[in-house]
Amino acid sequence: xxxxxxxxxxxxxxxxxxxxxxxxxxxxxxxxxxxxxxxxxxxxxxxxxxxxxxxxxxxxxxxxxxxxxxxxxxxxxxxxxxxxxxxxxxxxxxxxxxxxxxxxxxxx
Numbered sequence: 001x002x003x004x005x006x007x008x009x010x011x012x013x014x015x016x017x018x019x020x021x022x023x024x025x026x027x028x029x030x031x032x033x034x035x036x037x038x039x040x041x042x043x044x045x046x047x048x049x050x051x052x053x054x055x056x057x058x059x060x061x062x063x064x065x066x067x068x069x070x071x072x073x074x075x076x077x078x079x080x081x082x083x084x085x086x087x088x089x090x091x092x093x094x095x096x097x098x099x100x101x102x103x104x105x106x107x108x
Contacts, residue, residue: 004066004079005097009104013042013063016079019103024086031086046070047086 001010009016014035021032024047031052032044038060045052046059049072058072066079077085083096 002064002066004100005093007097007100009100011104013061013066013079016100016104017042017044017061020083020086029086040064046073046075048075049073 001008002013003009014037017032017035021035024031029047029052031047033052034057035042035044036057037043041060041062043057044059044061045054045057048070054072059068059070059075061068061079061082067076068079068082069076078093080093080096080100083099084091084093085096087095087099089095
């Protein structure tokens with residue numbers, strides 16, 4: 001169970017990334033090719049530079065807070081903002097929060 005922006009979800013960051021990978025890749029984007037555990041972070045390929053095709057993961061998502069940071073290009077956000085940005089929405093994470101609610105029903 002994780003808490004993202006006061007939204008309690010019965011899932012993990014890794015499961016969220018795998019679902020996001022499946023959905024975004026079905027739209028023709030090959031993001032999150034590598035997803036691996038690294039302590040308190042999940043490391044993956046950054047979707048914002050090199051068109052997500054870097055050879056070594058430089059993008060970390062903290063498993064407790066959902067905060068995201070690319071150690072190469074400097075992109076930083078929370079998980080809902082990341083999801084909104086990946087889908088091309090400029091809405092400060094509102095789309096991402098709704099996507100999380102839809103795909104990973106919130107725990108009451």
